[in-house]
Amino acid sequence: MSEGDSQQHPLKTYFWVWGALFVFSVFSYLVDISPLEGFAKWSLITLFMLLKAGLIVTIFMHMIWERSSMAIPVLLPAGVLLFLMLLMILEGDYIHSSRQMFFGG
Amino acid sequence: MASTAEQGKALPTGIDGLVSDWSSDQQAFKGVPWGKAMMWIFLLSDTFIFACFLVGYMKVRIVATEAWPDASSVFALTAFGVEVPLLLIAIMTFVLISSSGTMALAVKYGYQKDRNKTFILMMATALLGLAFVGMQAFEWWKLIGDGVRPWGNPFGAEQFGAAFFLITGFHGTHVSIGVIFLTIIAFKVKRGSLETGRPGFLTGRKGRYEMVETVGLYWHFVDLVWVFIFAFFYLW
Numbered sequence: 299m300s301e302g303d304s305q306q307h308p309l310k311t312y313f314w315v316w317g318a319l320f321v322f323s324v325f326s327y328l329v330d331i332s333p334l335e336g337f338a339k340w341s342l343i344t345l346f347m348l349l350k351a352g353l354i355v356t357i358f359m360h361m362i363w364e365r366s367s368m369a370i371p372v373l374l375p376a377g378v379l380l381f382l383m384l385l386m387i388l389e390g391d392y393i394h395s396s397r398q399m400f401f402g403g
Numbered sequence: 404m405a406s407t408a409e410q411g412k413a414l415p416t417g418i419d420g421l422v423s424d425w426s427s428d429q430q431a432f433k434g435v436p437w438g439k440a441m442m443w444i445f446l447l448s449d450t451f452i453f454a455c456f457l458v459g460y461m462k463v464r465i466v467a468t469e470a471w472p473d474a475s476s477v478f479a480l481t482a483f484g485v486e487v488p489l490l491l492i493a494i495m496t497f498v499l500i501s502s503s504g505t506m507a508l509a510v511k512y513g514y515q516k517d518r519n520k521t522f523i524l525m526m527a528t529a530l531l532g533l534a535f536v537g538m539q540a541f542e543w544w545k546l547i548g549d550g551v552r553p554w555g556n557p558f559g560a561e562q563f564g565a566a567f568f569l570i571t572g573f574h575g576t577h578v579s580i581g582v583i584f585l586t587i588i589a590f591k592v593k594r595g596s597l598e599t600g601r602p603g604f605l606t607g608r609k610g611r612y613e614m615v616e617t618v619g620l621y622w623h624f625v626d627l628v629w630v631f632i633f634a635f636f637y638l639w
Contacts (some may be wrong), residue, residue, distance in 0.1 A: 305616060309508070323500060343638045365433060367425055
């Protein structure tokens with residue numbers, strides 16, 4: 299194997315990420331038990347979720363050190379799933395409103 | 404191995420690198436061991452499976468006309484006489500994050516060929532994973548005792564049970580498989596199979612230290628999925 303195949307990064311990097319993951323998890327738990335509701339709660343939960351997911355993928359899974367030809371084919375299709383989510387939200391809202399209209403939910 | 408053909412010539416990076424790698428008539432994933440590339444592709448397909456489950460859960464939750472059960476109170480546990488919301492889920496989250504940390508360190512020490520540390524860290528990861536599955540089994544047992552079924556539950560919308568058992572069940576299965584793979588690779592590390600390139604029992608592939616990183620990728624992915632489940636299913 300050539301040099302570039304082995305992933306060697308300082309221990310400090312891993313411990314920082316590890317610590318950050320704990321802190322973000324505590325934050326998201328605190329958001330849940332706090333009196334925050336609605337948009338503030340959802341946006342904070344999503345923010346901490348994306349921060350955690352980003353740290354795991356970029357550092358723990360070494361994606362930031364991979365070449366673009368490995369990273370883009372993995373990340374791009376996964377990103378397209380957001381579009382599926384958007385479509386399902388739109389359709390879901392429509393179904394919900396028609397159910398309420400016809401079944402008097 | 405990958406770059407012997409291009410020796411003496413620096414590979415372009417970024418978008419130029421993507422275009423030139425993918426348009427070349429050799430291998431697209433340069434400098435990436437095949438096992439790792441295949442693991443990434445498998446994880447991408449697994450991402451789609453979990454995304455389908457989570458989007459399906461989102462959809463049934465949006466269209467449900469009955470109130471969705473409040474996860475904070477459904478998953479609350481009574482500790483020392485106080486009802487703590489999501490207590491077990493919070494512990495499970497911390498256990499899984501801890502196991503991701505030990506796994507990341509195991510990969511690092513694996514590439515340093517520190518067999519003892521790698522073995523210990525991988526076994527610690529597997530034990531944390533086992534603890535996670537154990538707590539999940541307890542959670543299922545408690546919820547089933549509370550009357551939660553895939554077709555109904557006493558707390559609200561019927562779809563809650565179906566989404567819960569499907570999503571956490573599939574995730575728990577992934578964790579269990581991960582624990583088995585971690586243990587196998589950990590023992591390969593311990594007996595030095597990865598150093599001597601001893602062929603595996605099932606596949607006959609020669610042992611290499613990238614195997615630690617590949618099983619690590621799988622493990623981090625399991626943790627990654629839990630991040631989304633934790634946010635969307637338990638907190639939202």
